[in-house]
Amino acid sequence: MMNWIRYEHGFKAIYNGMLLTLTLFLLCAVFGLSTLAACFASVFAMLAFQNYYFSKIGEGLTVRFKAKQKRILIGHDEELIMEFENGRVPIWNGTLVLSMEDSVAPKNLLMKNFSGIYDIYIPFAIGRHETTEIRIPLEGKKRGKSRITRVLLEIPHMFGDGSVNMELKDVVSYKSIVYPRITKLGRELTPSPFKPGEFQQRQSLFVDPFQPIGTRDYMPNDRFDQIHWSASARMQKLQTKEFQPISAQMIVLMMNALEKDRGYHDFEAKIERLVAYADYCTKNEIPYAVAINLRTLGGRPYLFIPSGSGKLHFQEVMEMMAQISDRYAKMPFEEMMKHMESSGQLSPTIILISHVQERFQRIVHQWERRYTVTVDTSFERDENGWEKPELKMTGTDSVIPSA
Incomplete structure (x- = not known):
């Protein structure tokens, strides 16, 4: 049994109309005006039926979502399937209103939203003890989570002005997770020559x-x-x-989310670049870890996904990338770098996805003596416009590209 909150509008007018027609019916009956009495009796019966009908409507109405969670990519399609089961009283000429967060939107919808919520209006009717299914095609619009925030059923009065609105009180467990767009990395990652590992290389110590x-x-x-x-x-x-x-070819991907002079699109571009690295590592079976300077609860003050490989690890990374936001509290990037170094979380190959900043270049130069370090600023340009850094005298690509 589902819980609905009822909002009734226009019932006072019905009650006043019933009282007025009943009074006029009695007067006509007293003075022997049978024709007028029959008319007022008909109006009274009509209003009484409407009052009784709308007092019972919605009893036993339930809705079930066929899936609790779906995962899609930006630009890909999914289908929201709802199954309604009604009680004894049929519902006619209703309107179902679904409110959902704007990571997904109805397919081919031309309207724009400015509040982060889409309102979808669907004609609704269901008979007595009937089961009906509603399918809504959706499309992934942007990275993030999309939940159904409200389910509202509007049923207008058959006669006169007014309506009954039923809002679902129970929490809707359905949500869509839209993964970041996966792009090609545009370069190859070579094993680090500074530590022993398991990857073949022509020149190594x-x-x-x-x-x-x-x-x-x-x-x-x-x-x-x-x-x-x-x-x-x-x-x-x-x-x-x-x-x-x-x-060795273990990699740690470190993303700088704290760029005060940058905005939402810069954050999204960095996320896509990080996902490109994760996709490359997954396809080439390279273990990798992810660190982002977003504040989290626990012993580690920043977001960190331990090193792993394979499809399950890639899905874990994609789940996390879909849920984080640039509105989260952040810590200085150089503090995260120092904490990872002191806690032994650095890998032989380090990728820094950040704009070049003087504050952490000193740490990068120190790391270059022991690790292969690359500061990736390619998200500032076209995604296929990766510029291969010049090799240093050591034969590695551990150099900071110019901004």
Whole structure:
């Protein structure tokens, strides 16, 4: 049984009309005016029926949403399906009003909204003990969550002015989550040469002892346990094992949400750039973590998603990116950088999605001695306009591009 809040308008006029027609009917009956008495009796019966009908309307009316949550991308479609089941009293000539947040909107809707809420008006009628289904095609408009904030049923009086409005009191569990737009990264990420890992690389300080790739002539600085004795016996001279060069390719994506001279569109562009990195890492099976300087409750004062890989990790990132807002409280970006360094959360490869600022360049220069660091400002330009940074003398791309 669902709970509805009833708002009744125009019933005072009905009561006054019933009283007036009843009085006139009695007067006509007393003076023997049978024709007028019959007319007033008909009007009285009509008003009495309307009063009784609208006092019982909506009893036993229930609504069920076929899905509790849907996930879509910007520009993609979904369908809101509602199933109504009525009680004993039919409903005629009603109007269903749905109010929903504007991350999604009715498909092909030309109207604009300025309050963050769309109001959708749907003609509504249902018979006695009848079940009917309403389908509304929706389209993802922007990143975020969209909930149904109000379900209202307006039923106008059949005779005269007035209506009965029924507002659903129960909380609607249905919501849509619109993921950020996924774009191509426009570049390739190379493994960091500073730490050992599991990714193959032509030039690295580290090798994988479990992946021999051949032999070479012995050199005086080679270790004794690296000598290949069988090959040495065949070649009649000492041979040393050669192994596959490897390096680490774990990545941490750090986004600066605190840009006082920037606005909503700048925040959205950074989100899309971060998602492009996450999509690239997922497709190439590269573990990655995400850090954004938005205030959160708990031991860590900023938003942080631990390192992971695969589709489940990507979905977790997309869920979080769909729910955050630029209105959240923020902390200075350099404070988050220092906290991540002190807590050991840095990865061999660090991507900073931020405008270039003097406040944290000193920290970046310190990190470049131990990590591969890139400050990505490509969101300032076209999404395919990535400019490959020049290589430093170390052979890495750990350089800050000019703004």
